Amino acid sequence: MTLSHAVRHVLAGALATYGDQPRTVDLLRRQLVRLDEPLRVAIAGKVKAGKSTLLNALVGEAVAPTDAGECTRVVTWYRNGPNPRIVMYPKDGGPAPLPVVRRDGALEIDLGATPAERLDRLVVDWPAQSLRATTLIDTPGVASINSGVSDRTARFLEPDDDTPTEADAVLYLMRHLHVADAEFLESFRDQGVARATAVNTVAVISRADEIGAGRLDAMFSARAIATRYRTEPALRGLCQNVVAVAGLLAHTGRTLRQAEFVALTALAGEPRESLDAALLSTDRFLRGSSADPSVETRRALVRRFGLFGIRVATSLIRQGTRTPAALADELVTRSGLGELQRVLQVQFGERRDLLKARSALLALDSVVRADGDARGLGRQVERILAGAHEFAELRLLSALRSGGVTLPAPLVQEAEQLLGGTGSAPAVRLGLPEDAPHEELRRAAYAALRHWQAQAENPMFGRRAADACRTLVRTCEGVLARAEFPAAGATMGR
Numbered sequence: 126m127t128l129s130h131a132v133r134h135v136l137a138g139a140l141a142t143y144g145d146q147p148r149t150v151d152l153l154r155r156q157l158v159r160l161d162e163p164l165r166v167a168i169a170g171k172v173k174a175g176k177s178t179l180l181n182a183l184v185g186e187a188v189a190p191t192d193a194g195e196c197t198r199v200v201t202w203y204r205n206g207p208n209p210r211i212v213m214y215p216k217d218g219g220p221a222p223l224p225v226v227r228r229d230g231a232l233e234i235d236l237g238a239t240p241a242e243r244l245d246r247l248v249v250d251w252p253a254q255s256l257r258a259t260t261l262i263d264t265p266g267v268a269s270i271n272s273g274v275s276d277r278t279a280r281f282l283e284p285d286d287d288t289p290t291e292a293d294a295v296l297y298l299m300r301h302l303h304v305a306d307a308e309f310l311e312s313f314r315d316q317g318v319a320r321a322t323a324v325n326t327v328a329v330i331s332r333a334d335e336i337g338a339g340r341l342d343a344m345f346s347a348r349a350i351a352t353r354y355r356t357e358p359a360l361r362g363l364c365q366n367v368v369a370v371a372g373l374l375a376h377t378g379r380t381l382r383q384a385e386f387v388a389l390t391a392l393a394g395e396p397r398e399s400l401d402a403a404l405l406s407t408d409r410f411l412r413g414s415s416a417d418p419s420v421e422t423r424r425a426l427v428r429r430f431g432l433f434g435i436r437v438a439t440s441l442i443r444q445g446t447r448t449p450a451a452l453a454d455e456l457v458t459r460s461g462l463g464e465l466q467r468v469l470q471v472q473f474g475e476r477r478d479l480l481k482a483r484s485a486l487l488a489l490d491s492v493v494r495a496d497g498d499a500r501g502l503g504r505q506v507e508r509i510l511a512g513a514h515e516f517a518e519l520r521l522l523s524a525l526r527s528g529g530v531t532l533p534a535p536l537v538q539e540a541e542q543l544l545g546g547t548g549s550a551p552a553v554r555l556g557l558p559e560d561a562p563h564e565e566l567r568r569a570a571y572a573a574l575r576h577w578q579a580q581a582e583n584p585m586f587g588r589r590a591a592d593a594c595r596t597l598v599r600t601c602e603g604v605l606a607r608a609e610f611p612a613a614g615a616t617m618g619r
Contacts, residue, residue, distance in 0.1 A: 128513050132482045133160065135505050139489055142500045149492055156485040163205070163260045164477050165291060165484075166469070169278055170298030172266030175331040175372040179298060180263050182375035182462055184253050187231035189263050196234040198241035200281050203261045206250025214245045223247075230380065258474065262292060290487070293480040294473045297364065298331035301350075324519050325480055326364040327472055328354070333461060334371035334433035341436060344371060344459060361526045365472045365546075370461040374434045378456030386449040388418040388426060392435065393442040400439060404432050475549045479515050486510060514599055518544045521596050530593045536580070540593070543573065543600055551604045567608045574601035 126134070136157050143149040159165075168176045177189035177197065188203060190196055199213075211223040211234060226233045234247065264278040281290070330336075333347030347369035354360055354367040377385075392400060395415060403410045410432065411423050418426070426435055437459060438452060446452045457463065473480065486506060493503045510516055522544045524530040525537055532540060541547075543554050552561045555569040580586070581594035 128482050128509070128515055129160065129478050131509050131513070132485050133157065135502070135509065136485060136489065138505070139492065139502055142502060143492070152488065152492065156488045160481050160485060163256070163258050164473055164480060165260045165262060165293045166296060166473060167262040167264055167281065167292035167294070168296045168298065169264045169267065170329075170331065171300075174266065174298040174300060176263055176266070176298055178376050179296075179329065179331055179370065179372040180261050182370075182372055182379055182460070183261060183466070184251070184255050185379045186251070186253060187376070187380060188249060188251050188253075190232070190234055196236055196241070196247065197263075198265050199236075199244045199247050200265065200278070201234075201247040201249060201263045203249050203251060203256060203263065205253060205256035205260075207252060208250070209252070210250040212248045212250075213239065214248065215239070215243055216245045217243075230382075258477075259469070290484070293477075293484050294325040294327075296327055296329055296469075298329045300332050300335070301330070324365055324472070324476065324522065325483075327465075327468055328360060328364040328367045329465065330354075330367065330369040331372050333369040334374055334431065341440060343433060344369065344461060347371075348461070358528070366468050368461065368465045368468050370465050371433065372460075373429075373431050374437065374456055375460035375462035377429050377434055378453045378460060378462075381449055381453040381456070383449055385426065385429065386452060388422050389435070389438045389452075390442055391417050393439040397443070401436075404436050407432065410435070471548045471553075476545075479519075482513075483516075483519075514596075514603065517596050518600060521593055522546055524593070530589050532586075532590055532593065540597055543577075543597055543604075551607050554600075554604055563608065567605070570601060570605040570608045574598065574605055577601055 136153055140150060140153050140157075143153065168180055170176050177191045180189045180203065181187050181191070184203065189201070209225045209232075211225055212220045213223055213236065214220050223234065223236070226235070232249070232251075234249075236244070262281075264281055267278050281292070330347055330351055333351075334343050336343050336347045336350065351367045351369040360367065403413060407427055410427065411420055413420070413423060430438060434456070438456060441452060441455050446455060486509060489502070490506055493500075493506060498504075521530065522541060525532070525541055525544075539556075542556060545554060547553060550559060551570070552559050552566055555561075555566065555573060557566060557569055561569075577594050577597040581591055581598055583591070583594070586594065
């Protein structure tokens, strides 16, 4: 039985067991439905970390308000839907639709007379290819001066025993590694048998273009910092990866307009020394050295691109970028958005079923604990958590990254890769190209199996290290099964 089937089976049994408790039945039914829904990814971070801007970049449209309006203080879901629709859900009372208004290409959300503190959430349905596989959840800024705003995010990401979290994974945005960021990541890290893992969290340096005073090489510096952060003890056990992204540049690249390209082309025609001097500050740029573009156009460019984006765009045009489409592609590439999308696919997308099953089991576990396991379901949950090899892999991956299990340094990277730390496909786990021939895959899987069997018998290893090696042996057996019988991939590790 696959992990997903096992989870559905235990949820169905729980529905029958708790049939006399309507609220519990409703929660369990929602978990069953959730298994078939797109992955839910929450975007969190401190105030002004660029959450809404990055969300817009991921969607490819300006659907999330980026100003400090009332609606940015509410947890807001962005889902794929056939038609644009906005619905607000008060804490007391039924849902109410809101008007769908777009101004200057951006969606505007007006709560009317309803204060943010009276709302549980907003739900925005929007027809977008990028939302078909992932529902994005924008959360209010943490560490806000208004403690009520921060509390809404904390309650969403740090649920109590009676209310399991509704997010399957988290993108945590930060401008740089601050102690408050590490503390917040630690606070919503799950605890317990299947929970002590950072597999569902990716950290993002979200305003990477501001590093190095916005120089043209700012992204190189930001990527170097992200690489260093991946080995920081404060982050290594709390998140799966760290990625640098210039969110504003990514969003503008995905929504570039013809008029903006024309204005940037005019700027690129100015003497380079003159433009470089103007781009030292916003005030200098708005004053300009010529009347074309106008002050209004320059102000709009600063709002959409920032000085870094204008600097990059004009440099690309000078180098021969001749069309808006070509410029848009270059801006997105240089923003780091593509790397983030690849990380999301590897860390979250390829683990969708596992993350969904994990969320459902955590919800059921909260029900069982609240009931004192009077109905005996706790043993079934524990059997799945303890018996599913996928969870054993997650626990070991987390333990290796947090220092809970130690292996010789040369083995750690190999172990993390084999456990799916850089992707769950068999070839990726074995360090081979994704299009590696079947026979090469099979040979590599056998070699890895023999290697970790030998490590498991190493008399120099303590019990925890030896247990880790045995877990890796089981992983190798699963990879080998997928290499020998590709159809077995659906049941690997069970």
